Amino acid sequence: VLVSCVAPARTFEPYEADAVSTAEDALAASETALLAVEASEKDNVTAPYLSVVLAESEESAGGVQGQFDSIQPPGTEGDALRDELDKLLDDATQVLEELRVHVRRGELEKLPAIAKPLEEVSKKLDEFARAHER
């Protein structure tokens, strides 16, 4: 409990560090899903396994977004940063949600097309993290 406590960000720097950490976690979830879909395209994974991987990726991305949104932005600069990152996180979780829905319906052949926008989101999350890393 002690180690998972998150103090509210009072200045921009720690808030920005939280944003970077959130972007990296969301990137990890997105890239996991992309790798799993790539493996699925090559018929390298079973449907139950793929279903678990994609559901966990969605849960992970949603979780970090919820955690980040619960932090009070320290000012207008923080608001802008939050809006920028939230847009990317919304895009990522939306694709991950669609992937989970389709894998549970057994529509594995549709997954590569559904996952396509996630490549761009993933790239932007990476750029965001690099741009704000100190």
Next chain:
Amino acid sequence: MKKLIEITLGILTAIGGFVDIGDLVANAESGARFKMSLAWVVIVGVIGIMVFAEMAGRVAAVSGRPVFSLVRERLGAKMALANLFASFFINFLTLAAEIAGVALALQLVSSVNYLLLIPFVAFAVWLVIWRVRFSMMEKVFGLLGLLLLAFAVALWRFGPDWGALLGNATHPSVPFGEGHPTYFYFAIALFGAAMTPYEVFFFSSGAIEEKWTKSDLLVERMNVYIGFALGGILSLAIMALCASILSPRGITVDSLSQVALPVAFVLGKVGLALLLLGVFAATFGAALETGLSAGYTVSQYLGWQWGKFVRPVEAPRFHLVTLVSIVLGALLVLTSIDPIKVTEYSIVLSAAALPLTYFPILIVANDPDYMGDNVNSWLSNSFGTVYLCLLIVVSIATIPLMILTKAGS
């Protein structure tokens, strides 16, 4: 010929039994975040567990008594009680993590939520401990655990940049974006995973279960020096595979499904199926070992009849402690606490308690009253002393680093 088969089987069992949920998570997580920069810790940890497991096995084979019982006799009830509390608590967390690990492996096969599977897993663990012969259960799960070699095969098939991996391992550095405290926190996690206390208690008690004597010291040493060393190489293969496939994509590991993903990506469905069977066997085997270790430590401290070499009716309190530990371990993970976090805490906290486990072993292994001519050599004592100093440093640094890095996050 019979001896050779016995030695080979022992070594194979030791390799398969070396890796458990803690090793899987710690090695994969470290590889994904730090590439091979922490490979040296695996080597240091494997040498450490070899040094102390050899001592514990030798003590049991020569004296005919398990280490825990001798610790109480040699160092007194108070010192042994501190040892018991620390070891039992860490062992309990590890047991809970292993039960969750089995359920997670089954979830990856069936996509049934792991929480629904935990009661069945706990029952199966208890049933095997109750019904199956010690040597049978050790060999079956140890040998099936060899399927984890799928990690090494996948690494070889993937064809990574071996030079870069080696360079990274021999010239460790903290990657950009990671701090030194986090680096050392993960070093401690890896060290704790390699030197988990239950391994020596189980090894020592197992020597009694298998009725080892002085004449079995060769088998004992082969198991430790070859089996554990090859188990360490398997740990490095997990780290290298995750460093090669997950790290370049920015994937950090926080679930068992991610640990298996590189193998599926490279080897396909057959490789994935074999790996998941290996993960199941490794975690189930470790759940049996930690379940038994709970009974071993408490019974040996209190002087109760213990072990599977007697019928359950002759060791009821030993079996009761084992059963209660399994039930409580299952209840802990049923609270929906993140099982990977339980695993991480179990290995990190085990690092904090390591001196309490290993110091008494070093003392007993040097006592001629118990060991006769088989007391520690100067080489064993040199390694033992150096490692004891290291264990003390690690145990002091663990909790501050845990708080400072928010448990490595």
